[in-house]
Amino acid sequence: MAVLYFALSGLDLLDGLSELDKEERQHIINWIYSLQILPGNDRDEQACAGFRGGTTLASCRGESSCDTVSQLDCGHITMTYTALASLIILGDDLSRVERPAVMAHVAALQCPDGSFFSTRGGSENDMRFMYCAAAICYILQDFSAINTTSATKYILNSMSYEGAMGQGTHLEAHGGSSYCAIATLHLLGKLDSSLSRTQRERLVRWLVERQSGGGLQGRPNKPPDTCYAFWIGATLQILGALDYLDTAALRQFVLSTQDPITGGLAKYPNSNPDGLHTYLGISGLSLLRKDNLKPVDPALNISQQALSHLHQLHKNISKNSTVPC
């Protein structure tokens, strides 16, 4: 599902979605929905809802399946986020999303310390899934599934002595986790109230210091890596400080990681391209507004156009409902 999202959002930013005809688009939308887990009305079953990452276990659901299948065939929070993002990019209206079940799935994954697991079957918990939870809630316009107080506390506790966020308390400050933290606060509408002026200044300084030899590194004294063009770039954009980077030098670095034969972008120059670095490189370049790319929204990591479609859906929902979601 994440691979699909990289491909679709990448195509969208390249203004290439028109290459998909209406039938193909609908087909992909149907495939995404086929990965949605449709639980019963039991609250506990709903905790296992959401979207699957792929079809590995899909064929196991049937008459002869047992408890083991329903325990293992659970939604994964990253897949739920990327599924919803993909649906929006394709212009779907989210009407087939089982909202109460998805919200129950998100709520069931929050830990006492405020962070999130990825799946009921058992996983690690850290800032990545916090971001996915916030993105899902924003897309569905329903934050009731998150204890936002404990979530904010977790984020602030993850701020290390360096002034940026690690994956959790005491862990090393990192570009990816800093993005997840700041984007979450922004999506929850708590960015301004959560960070003091000093904290904000120190964070901006840390982010700007990540520029090394043109590119952006994820941590001090590490080599620059294409994907941080998005993680660091988008964080700075949300904080209104993107222009403090040398954007021309950053652009040169990202473009230097292209593979001239197969195409695509890699982590470093002269290494193998992959879907993640290609997408995040493009998304990072889009932030710089120097190439012929559609503008990207830094908080949800979808095009501004897709975001407008989402906002229109939000308007339609509030117009049509008499009871708050």
Add this chain to the structure above:
Amino acid sequence: MGSTANNITTEENTTQAPGEEHDDSLDDGSDGEAWVFYRERKEWADITPVPQDDGPHAVVKIAYTDPFTDVYDYLRAVVVKGELSERALYLTEDAINMNAANYTVWQYRRKILRHLGSDLEQELNFCREMIEMNPKNYQVWHHRRVIVEWLGDGSKELKLTEIIFSQDAKNYHAWEHRQWALKTFKLYDRELDYVDLLLEEDVRNNSAWNQRHFTISQTTGFTKEVIQREVEYTKAAIAKVVDNESPWSYLRGVVQHCEGSLASVGDLWEWCQKMHDEGQCSPHLLTFMLDLMEDRMERQPDLRPTLLKRCLEICESLATKYDRIRREYWRYIERNLSHRFGA
């Protein structure tokens, strides 16, 4: 973040390139021996494999090898059956070797281990092998943590992370695991010594500096004496390599634990000034001097005119000479400081 920020659970693709002579399609990918299909194994004859259902037209079509399909078709079959046996355990090992990022297979494996009451020490060995082969994979580390929790024995965890650090001293997963083990099993005794060792090997290892801060915060705390000691330690590290962001960051972090002003700890201002006078122009030194002056301007308004002038000179030198890549940022800092401390 690469694989650490977005662990994509795609299945591994071991298709052979067109034109290759050797028939890779029958390899299991690890030891090069010819693959014996589960569908040809007598001891699996009772199981009907369950194919993956991608629908009539697959989206995100992955080119699975025959051995991969074989293993996963059998895995699906035992999952549907709910079989929690030794042979199912063995099957999960093959499935994991083919895609160590498939979190469902790991969950299923844990279910089987619990049901069979398997030897967890042996499982620790398996886990260590998987970690050594896939040190940046989230699932292997999570599995290790679960097994260690079941055993209630963290005695091997420091050694494990040290093995990984010998290959990559900044592996984020290993540091996360090590911090967890230290906290859970109270193993802090020799941690500062270990950090010292790592910093001897590479004074630029930011993860080691972070670990230093963590260890002190969990043991002695940043008392006046500890702050003094750490300031001297860090100054010595800076003397070795001045243009190294990590110890400057750490220094800032340590003195911030002080109640007094930034410059109240030892002779930080004089020490900076001396380096500056000797012609040292590392942006980290200059930035630290800016921070010391900013802190002073906050506390002593009468010093603002003189200090602001110096600050603006430093910002200018950073923007035009010593840290040109961040010139837009330094211009912003000039405006910011002028606004806050100007007349």
